[in-house]
Amino acid sequence: MKSIFLDYNATTPIAPSVQEAMLPFMAEYFACPDGMYAQSRAIEEALEDARGQVAHLLGSTSDEVIFCASGTESCNLAIKGVVLPYLAQRQPCHIIVSAIEHAAVSQTASHCRYMGCEVSVLPVDRHGLVSAEELANTIRSDTKLVSVMLANDETGVIQPLDKLAKVCQEHAVLLHSDACQAAGKIHVSPKQLGVDLLSISAHKFYGPKGAAALYVKEGTSLHPLIHGAGAEHSMRAGAENVMAWVGMGKAANLVGRSIDDAAEKLTQLTRRFGHRLMESILEPIVIHGSQVERVPNTLCVNFPNISGQELLRRVPEICASTSCSDTVGGGNSSPVLAAMGVAEDEKRGTIRLSLGWYTSEEEVDRAADLLIHAWESMRH
Incomplete structure (x- = not known):
């Protein structure tokens, strides 16, 4: 695949x-x-x-x-x-x-x-x-x-x-x-x-x-x-x-020559990605930094009550990363999230999804479905 x-x-x-x-x-x-x-x-x-x-x-x-x-x-x-x-x-x-x-x-x-x-x-x-x-x-x-x-x-x-x-x-x-x-x-x-x-x-x-x-x-x-x-x-x-x-x-x-057009496309795709995750996952999802200005391609998402590291292991089709190198046991040692005062359980479940020129709408939808399914299987 x-x-x-x-x-x-x-x-x-x-x-x-x-x-x-x-x-x-x-x-x-x-x-x-x-x-x-x-x-x-x-x-x-x-x-x-x-x-x-x-x-x-x-x-x-x-x-x-x-x-x-x-x-x-x-x-x-x-x-x-x-x-x-x-x-x-x-x-x-x-x-x-x-x-x-x-x-x-x-x-x-x-x-x-x-x-x-x-x-x-x-x-x-x-x-x-x-x-x-x-x-x-x-x-x-x-x-x-x-x-x-x-x-x-x-x-x-x-x-x-x-x-x-x-x-x-x-x-x-x-x-x-x-x-x-x-x-x-x-x-x-x-x-x-x-x-x-x-x-x-x-x-x-x-x-x-x-x-x-x-x-x-x-x-x-x-x-x-x-x-x-x-x-x-x-x-x-x-x-x-x-x-x-x-x-x-x-x-x-x-x-x-293409910053504005690319930014518009990526803004739409990241918004679509975020909305799809939030609508399908019944427990509260946090997108870190969502209340302030961000670059248009980045979603730093906390999936509640699971390990972000384990989540990505379950979806090998997706090339993404936790927000920082994981510690032993599946935690997240991100100094950025720590500096923002993010709680340990939220840090643990956070992954970074960053899109680019070659990301398609179909890929966003498929990736969202894969992540939602993996999260559900981990929770139930």
Whole structure:
């Protein structure tokens, strides 16, 4: 039986036109872009075209885009790139991250703490939102950076970054946002949001793995993590991953032209999915974050009185995930749900369903039927 892929927040398939754009750089155009010959110049031009496409998606200039190998690297460069000079000079350094960050940010912040930086963790309310007032109360005289994601990978909840940015600007503090789950799903403009640094990852929007970018606002001082030859505006040494970065550029162009149409389709599908589950399951279902703005493709659903892990085991046709890695015994250890104050039994029964371009109405209906049947069999 054909599987139903509902884990688009984990990764997306490479779009056919993106794959086609990448193919010449797997074979014919294999040279390094810094050579003096014609093939190198052609490759350099392709890379700059890709940079321009990513910049266009973000509404930035090409000079503000640094290519990276992953969203995790992008977040590391943003955070450590700000923190390292202060630590090297033994100056006071304090950073703030939210309680719902991806490990790419939370673990990086933990490492900065290990290196001597002080770290504060911003709480969220029951909807998963950070408060601008709470942020203002947490900022100190030695605060150098705030990092708050744009859209959460588990709940899809979108943060009020524009309000948080105003607080940071009032205190002359840099603001970074992990936008890996937002780029390609909603319009993402660092300038409109008011952020100084912003991370995106190509494999979240129908591009290849191994390609990501960091937006660095013009005039923002950043220390490189990888040293060597002066690639990527001297911010990231190493041979360029031409094939992947060209693919990211093509994917950025592709999603940039279709965001509104795709968002409308996905909004309808997720609404259909949620309604079908709630109408058929007699016990109360909770969709986490449903009372606030979310990206259009994500349903973080609690199935009452069962284990989400066991539920997914019973429907092998569905490719989905629990909201976080399950603990021994079928529990859910999600720090995001914990930060939102979700009760243990609700965490235990929560799964994440994330839809994408290739999700059909028929797949949504079939997946809903399979989940409903599995839940009923577990309850009775």
